[in-house]
Amino acid sequence: MEHNSTIAHMIDRIVSSQLADAIAHSPAVALLGPRQVGKTTLALEIGQRYGAIYLDLESERDRAKLAQPELYLADHQDKLVIFDEVHRAPGLFPVLRGLIDQGRRTGRKSGQYLLLGSASLDLLKQSGETLAGRIAYLELSPFNVLETRSLPADDLWVRGGFPESLLASDAARSLRWRQDFIRTYLERDIPQFGPRIAAETLRRFWSMLAYHQGGLLNTAQFARNLGVDVKTAGGYLDLLVDLLLVRRLSPWHANLGKRLVKSPKVFVRDSGLVHALLNISDKETLLAHPVIGQSWECFVIENLLTCTSNKVQGYFYRTSGGAEIDLLLLWPDGSLWAIEIKRSLSPKVARGFHEACADLAPVRKFVVYPGEERYPLASDIEAISLEELAREIVRAQ
Structure with missing residues (x-):
């Protein structure tokens, strides 16, 4: 310790x-x-x-x-x-x-x-x-990718950014710390802030959010699964957002004559807590788990958002026709950066990203992937590592 x-x-x-x-x-x-x-x-x-x-x-x-x-x-x-x-x-x-x-x-x-x-x-x-x-x-968020450059890159993703979890001497201790953290929040901390909620009910809700990591918010579905009414389930979500443990990422909405997705995306902000809620103990277990893609996407989004000042706003963009951008950054001057996230060493840009960029005309376009090399994927789209893009965002502020 x-x-x-x-x-x-x-x-x-x-x-x-x-x-x-x-x-x-x-x-x-x-x-x-x-x-x-x-x-x-x-x-x-x-x-x-x-x-x-x-x-x-x-x-x-x-x-x-x-x-x-x-x-x-x-x-x-x-x-x-x-x-x-x-x-x-x-x-x-x-x-x-x-x-x-x-x-x-x-x-x-x-x-x-x-x-x-x-x-x-x-x-x-x-x-x-x-x-x-x-x-x-x-x-102050958990450690992000710019703060932990001296540590193995995937440790931050697997263990999350809480100092005691990230710096634990082995994977088992890290997981145990996160499980204790979740239990303490449920049994001691949350009762100080919100109305009395049965710890077990809130644990189930928190775990559902982890399974649903990065999905569109469907409060009615959560309410049905928990056996509570929609207002109660909405209150649980508000509480976890207010406790800075869960993020609601708003959809971009503008009058473009397109049918835009109106529901926010929701995700547990710290990837290590996602993995603890799903009982994923190490990288090997994570690589075989169906949450892997969404876990990595939300890890990238959260890291990039924690590098922005409160003058830069984050959104996602999705139309009913399939045009989609994983993360849109709106800068104070009104310009947009479009960011696609691919967990592949040879990322390809999907048609939906091109269509979305045609709708929104962002000034910069990036594809974040797990490799180190920065290179052009098209005349105006760059493949880039998470750390490099985080640095680029900090420099631009």
Whole structure:
């Protein structure tokens, strides 16, 4: 465990410079991400530069310090204060608002509060009501392909990007960590955030999403399989999306005179959790499993999306006639990049991709494949590795 945490400290997080910039320019910053993703590690590293005070709100002792939050925080107006698991102290937000406004009146504008949260829902609900215009949001995802270049490429896909899973000493330990993580979420963490849901029901739903990885959302089908109504199944999905564990990828919709698919795609964001939910222990087992193609496609999509800033939006495109693009990136200037994903060392571009590109006129077209070499597949389409395209996206921002 000690060794893992040392390696985790040595891996640079892409969001690190954005976080430092946000702290320098905003009076409050929220760093959101699932549990165990490395938020505390990153916050403490940045906090060292500021001589920050760290409060873990899951600790009774630290919560006790905030029995009179105005008094405690007034004593530390000159410091960056880090609040970990901030949803544990919802009464804190109005206090922070008052202190930030007071600081503004006295000429202090930035670097006061860093809030760490394991979910968007409670944090956004609370801070959205009381800290509007005073808070910047950043999301920390599990490790991505640009952060783990020194590790075997397929380890990130098979084990996922949670530090303890990726850096475990062998495949069995990695799988056990992910299974424990899922159980802890179901039994301890989710009950803090949502209405009481039987852990077993939610586990079945989460596993269904893993089997259905990257498929179009059909809430009615999920509801039937679970024996609940559609609204309840929709609520389960909303909860897992809010906990930053599942992604809904929206379909591109524009008036093109075509019949476009309107349902979002849904997938479990971390590939390692997909494999744990399906009891896939290692690469050999994965290669023989029917989820392999969708697992790799969603792994690529999630990695590319975690490399984008919140100014770049991701979609997919599909018409009833078969035109399809796996991932569309919409840039702030309105231009589009079209990305096709093929798990083959000699990828071929399908007719549906050409048709979709004719509909949308993207400025860049790529086919991501598992090889290393970058080469033209057609005059305006490049075959490219995941890592290389991730770098290209970061450079373009």
